[in-house]
Amino acid sequence: MTSRREELASRYFNCTERERAVFEAGIKLGTIYHQFVGTPVAAANVDILERAIEDGVRVQPFVKDVRVSISREALRQKKDEFDYQTLTGNMLNVELTISIDRTTVIAGMDFKPDLRYPLMYVKEIM
Amino acid sequence: MTSRREELASRYFNCTERERAVFEAGIKLGTIYHQFVGTPVAAANVDILERAIEDGVRVQPFVKDVRVSISREALRQKKDEFDYQTLTGNMLNVELTISIDRTTVIAGMDFKPDLRYPLMYVKEIM
Amino acid sequence: MTSRREELASRYFNCTERERAVFEAGIKLGTIYHQFVGTPVAAANVDILERAIEDGVRVQPFVKDVRVSISREALRQKKDEFDYQTLTGNMLNVELTISIDRTTVIAGMDFKPDLRYPLMYVKEIM
């Protein structure tokens, strides 16, 4: 991103750098879920879909790293029945690193069996 | 939301209540943008679309209040040409209040002329 | 829609009026599924979400009528567990009427137990 743009944008924020970094992490996880849930997925395109989601996140501001994996187990179960399905939140496993100046946030989204849904959460702030 | 669910989920978070509240605000703004951009919109359905986006956000955890408005000016400009268009981020104006225990976050998304894009930002943390 | 717009657009089509009407039905069903799957839904917002999807379809060209219902059974099952979930294709039941001049197409999308997925199909052409 251009520093000029970030400089202009930062004037609108009324919070600390840590809080900003956590906010940006939340935006990216909401983006992944609600942009890509519903996408057709099968064994034939699961690898490129993972890479495309990752690369779509990487072009957004403050993303230092991201890893997206889609459950092969979920694909296999369905494959016995039919050819393809559409991406659900339960299939997603994401780890995201946001970096703003001296702050780094590691956040994730993955299915938690005790909650029975895919949780978006803050793993660590450094 | 059920307190049992929130209790279970909170054990996965490694941050303060303020940081959690800001993270939740980011998720909701990312959700609004990436779920609803692309929806067909015209004068005839703009009111119900605003209400449906608001009510969709309200069922999510920790949302105390939300107000969504879609630019009528953008709709009017296009109406001279054609009957309908699809929702873009530039048309959206959102104000969101997240509340977790003693923390309240007010966040927003709206088009900033100096940035020339719709900014998601933290207005205030109380 | 304006007749001027439709007149200009129709010159690009190389098919009969019946085929055009069926094509438009397919577009609308693909739109419903891929625009709205993933939307947060609970007992509190299911009615307005149904109306908003219907009204979003109605602003599109050639839509004479549309009825969208979201499975209350699916919401109830989940409600025992948690507060809200996100819309899936399996919850959707849609009936759509497309009308172009003297042709009317009735198309639908609903979960078929024998197929175990939500089928989009042409019910009748008149």
Place this chain on the structure above:
Amino acid sequence: MTSRREELASRYFNCTERERAVFEAGIKLGTIYHQFVGTPVAAANVDILERAIEDGVRVQPFVKDVRVSISREALRQKKDEFDYQTLTGNMLNVELTISIDRTTVIAGMDFKPDLRYPLMYVKEIM
């Protein structure tokens, strides 16, 4: 796709093979627009996004071929300003071939200057 699934599904259709093929083309174009509009896109990820959209379409039934290109001109114009943007319908250029038994449909979606919006249309039925 499995022939068993298609056999079961075909019983629900009340139209000719040609009409079915055109209907399937409409579904796929509606899917592309409403699933992927809003995705973050920049010079760095435009190639993989094109491939991922194509491969997502290819896993769907009856798709014989598909080519998706995203306007580099649109990306360049914006690049002067900021780092990234989100995909709009106007940037999309799609050509899709649907094949069912002896019927082939070529359909497309691309921005038409005279209409000032991206038109989905039937180019040819063979």
